[in-house]
Amino acid sequence: MNTHSAGALVFIIEDDADVSRLVASALNEFGLATEEFRSGSTAMRRWRHRPPDLCIVDLGLPDMDGIELLRQIGTVSTCGVLVLTGRGHTVDRVMGLELGADDYVVKPFDSRELVARVKSILRRRALGSRVGPGLHLRHAKFGDWTFDVAANVLHRPDGTEDVLGTAEGQVLRVFVERPNQILTREQLVGHHDLSPLDRSIDVRISRLRRRLEHDLENPKLIKTVYGAGYLFSALVHWT
Numbered sequence: 001m002n003t004h005s006a007g008a009l010v011f012i013i014e015d016d017a018d019v020s021r022l023v024a025s026a027l028n029e030f031g032l033a034t035e036e037f038r039s040g041s042t043a044m045r046r047w048r049h050r051p052p053d054l055c056i057v058d059l060g061l062p063d064m065d066g067i068e069l070l071r072q073i074g075t076v077s078t079c080g081v082l083v084l085t086g087r088g089h090t091v092d093r094v095m096g097l098e099l100g101a102d103d104y105v106v107k108p109f110d111s112r113e114l115v116a117r118v119k120s121i122l123r124r125r126a127l128g129s130r131v132g133p134g135l136h137l138r139h140a141k142f143g144d145w146t147f148d149v150a151a152n153v154l155h156r157p158d159g160t161e162d163v164l165g166t167a168e169g170q171v172l173r174v175f176v177e178r179p180n181q182i183l184t185r186e187q188l189v190g191h192h193d194l195s196p197l198d199r200s201i202d203v204r205i206s207r208l209r210r211r212l213e214h215d216l217e218n219p220k221l222i223k224t225v226y227g228a229g230y231l232f233s234a235l236v237h238w239t
Helices: 017-029 040-047 066-076 090-098 111-128 166-177 185-189 200-212
Strands: 009-013 033-037 054-057 080-085 103-106 139-142 145-148 153-155 161-163 222-225 229-232
Touching: 009 017, 009 040, 017 033, 017 111, 033 040, 040 066, 054 066, 054 111, 066 080, 066 090, 080 111, 080 166, 090 103, 090 200, 103 111, 139 166, 145 166, 166 185, 166 200, 166 229, 185 200, 185 229, 200 222
Parallel strands: 009 033, 009 054, 054 080, 080 103
Antiparallel strands: 139 145, 145 153, 153 161, 222 229
């Protein structure tokens, strides 16, 4: 069992009891604590008392659209988010990722793959709060920017702050932990079975560039290495 995910709490927000039990059983087997909810409103009420480390959200909930729930989650938390849904349309996928989802799994699904994706999200979040064994540095400085990896807050050169969505924050964490290296799309999203048609990483890169680059036509920080991946071109100092 990965120590980064041991003891983590996962909210399963799914109105299908059979699916919810299947997911909970698979996660419990790997040492993850779970709480199940049949509606978004009950999950949000529980959130006030015990926020989760990660939540699994079905988009087809009885009391609200899952997209609206993602918006609400984004206003109160920077926890990990995995969308688990029967909606496989590109529009839904892009909207979910734009609203901060870390991953998007379409039903039917393999429970082992789902657990692997959950653990990957939790592992990336754990790595965001440290830079190496025994090191607890949380601020990555590059140029005139500072990124608080624990809070997902980007401090702009003019002194203002920008709270990143979970998905964007995780990609930026990978970049600042491995600057000046060519990183594949799979490395940036954290799993190795990424479909060639999956454009989720492109959405996240585009959003980061809009925040960081002065000239989107000629990016200086996040460079595309055609046929290979992306490179974060900066000197990074940790405090």
